Amino acid sequence: MIYLDNAATTQVDGSVLSSYMDISTQLFGNPSSLHKLGEMSSGLLNQSRKQIADLMNVYPEEIYFTSGGTEGDNWAIKGTAFEKESFGKHLITSAIEHPAVLKTMAQLEQMGWDVTYLPINQEGVINPSDLKASIRPDTVLVSIMAVNNEMGSIQPLKAIGDVLKDYPTIHFHVDAVQSVGIMDLDLNHSRIDLAVFSGHKFHAPKGTGFMYIKKGRKIQPLLSGGGQEKGGRSGTENVPGNAAMAKALRLALENTEEKKQHLSHLKDQLVNYLTGFDKVSLFSPKGSSPHIICFGMKQIKGEVVVHALEKEGIYVSTTSACSSKRKEQTHSIMGMGYAKEDAETVVRISLGYQNNLNDIEAFKQAFAPIYQQLASIYTDHTLGN
Ligand SMILES: Cc1ncc(COP(=O)(O)O)c(C=O)c1O
Numbered sequence: 001m002i003y004l005d006n007a008a009t010t011q012v013d014g015s016v017l018s019s020y021m022d023i024s025t026q027l028f029g030n031p032s033s034l035h036k037l038g039e040m041s042s043g044l045l046n047q048s049r050k051q052i053a054d055l056m057n058v059y060p061e062e063i064y065f066t067s068g069g070t071e072g073d074n075w076a077i078k079g080t081a082f083e084k085e086s087f088g089k090h091l092i093t094s095a096i097e098h099p100a101v102l103k104t105m106a107q108l109e110q111m112g113w114d115v116t117y118l119p120i121n122q123e124g125v126i127n128p129s130d131l132k133a134s135i136r137p138d139t140v141l142v143s144i145m146a147v148n149n150e151m152g153s154i155q156p157l158k159a160i161g162d163v164l165k166d167y168p169t170i171h172f173h174v175d176a177v178q179s180v181g182i183m184d185l186d187l188n189h190s191r192i193d194l195a196v197f198s199g200h201k202f203h204a205p206k207g208t209g210f211m212y213i214k215k216g217r218k219i220q221p222l223l224s225g226g227g228q229e230k231g232g233r234s235g236t237e238n239v240p241g242n243a244a245m246a247k248a249l250r251l252a253l254e255n256t257e258e259k260k261q262h263l264s265h266l267k268d269q270l271v272n273y274l275t276g277f278d279k280v281s282l283f284s285p286k287g288s289s290p291h292i293i294c295f296g297m298k299q300i301k302g303e304v305v306v307h308a309l310e311k312e313g314i315y316v317s318t319t320s321a322c323s324s325k326r327k328e329q330t331h332s333i334m335g336m337g338y339a340k341e342d343a344e345t346v347v348r349i350s351l352g353y354q355n356n357l358n359d360i361e362a363f364k365q366a367f368a369p370i371y372q373q374l375a376s377i378y379t380d381h382t383l384g385n
Pocket residue numbers: 007008067068069070071073098100145147148149175177178198199200209320321
């Protein structure tokens with residue numbers, strides 16, 4: 001199997017899994033328990049929080065453990081909306097966010113909030129002056145992702161932060177799920193107030209994640225109960241998962257420049273190869289993340305290509321993992337101005353640092369005959385045969 005679907009999820013790193021298993025079997029106490037085992041778990045939890053904070057160059061008190069990206073996005077957005085309801089009910093986001101953001105916004109709209117969806121340009125990014133123009137006296141939150149999960153465009157977070165410097169009461173939330181090892185958000189010096197991360201996107205176990213909440217910023221909890229995570233997120237802590245995630249984050253952030261160069265090299269190979277086919281359109285814009293290549297074969301549904309590649313042992317996706325099974329079109333591609341018919345053709349290759357040139361070669365070997373076969377169907381079809 002050649003796994004090229006790392007934006008959907010990653011394989012857990014072997015050493016991270018060993019840590020997870022060791023901690024699960026040996027340090028299984030509840031961190032809230034008063035006995036020694038509980039104390040040891042609580043110590044490990046604090047250590048993991050500090051490790052993550054050090055890696056992100058922020059304070060440990062600014063790191064909150066969650067179950068992943070969806071929870072983090074829901075918490076950041078609803079938590080801000082509920083906290084700031086008396087000041088205003090206007091939220092701003094982009095048209096190409098992950099469903100964890102867009103569906104949360106839609107839910108809040110139904111509950112009486114007003115949401116502005118910023119458009120993107122042909123490069124897949126928002127224009128900071130559109131953001132400035134859409135800010136109102138009742139705006140309480142701006143939510144813009146770091147790296148788009150479908151076509152990999154990278155949003156101008158610094159420029160967005162510069163706009164928001166004039167509006168200190170607005171919370172700036174960043175869905176940073178696809179950004180680990182790709183972008184340094186420089187949280188400590190940035191205008192970002194809330195940033196959401198998901199462990200399974202960087203080789204940690206599934207069901208792990210963390211959120212950065214800048215000191216002094218307040219959001220309402222969504223989970224009420226025993227008051228864990230300083231009252232922000234009740235529920236017995238996932239100590240083995242969080243410790244394993246801290247280790248995975250350390251590994252992910254080692255030698256990032258080399259890893260990015262490696263990914264860029266593999267991406268260049270794929271892009272050069274794919275652009276050689278006249279019935280292939282490349283959707284990933286210039287300057288997009290080195291780990292995502294989004295393309296389509298004209299008039300051929302993405303799922304057809306995905307399944308044909310799967311038969312050859314190559315694993316890729318259509319759109320984001322959560323939309324692909326429900327056959328939802330990729331809103332990111334349509335946001336860039338492509339037609340619905342183009343959006344239906346989307347295939348996403350997403351690379352991980354463990355992929356190598358042999359994998360790219362295997363992809364090429366598998367794709368060429370698939371292309372020939374599908375392209376001839378397309379030609380027959382257009383000729384009415
Ligand atoms: C940009 C982005 N945000 C949020 C999520 C949701 O994260 P999780 O799967 O951890 O809930 C994903 C997952 O694909 C994502 O790519």
